[in-house]
Amino acid sequence: MAPLLADSRADKHAASHGSQTPPLDEVRPGSAIRTLTAIVTLAADGWFELSVLQIPGLVVHASRLDRAPEAVRKAACQSTGRAPWEFDVHVQW
Numbered sequence: 001m002a003p004l005l006a007d008s009r010a011d012k013h014a015a016s017h018g019s020q021t022p023p024l025d026e027v028r029p030g031s032a033i034r035t036l037t038a039i040v041t042l043a044a045d046g047w048f049e050l051s052v053l054q055i056p057g058l059v060v061h062a063s064r065l066d067r068a069p070e071a072v073r074k075a076a077c078q079s080t081g082r083a084p085w086e087f088d089v090h091v092q093w
Helices: 009-017 065-080
Strands: 005-007 034-042 048-052 059-062 087-092
Touching (some): 034 065, 059 065
Parallel strands (some): 034 087
Antiparallel strands (some): 005 087, 034 048, 048 059
């Protein structure tokens, strides 16, 4: 399946920090960009349920698909302790 939405980590970082390169104090040795794939299903309450393949058990809900990448990124940060710019999120049906 082709990605329904893709949200670039570099673009998100550029929007919040003014450059595409993270500041040196945010880069951890051995850190790498992780691509997360979130599979979308429609929940019973009408929201979108996103199951993240690379983090077993991580399920996120979003009211709109355009909010899905940020919701997944936030949950992944809370789950792993990594910085938001370390995740590139792809949403698929």
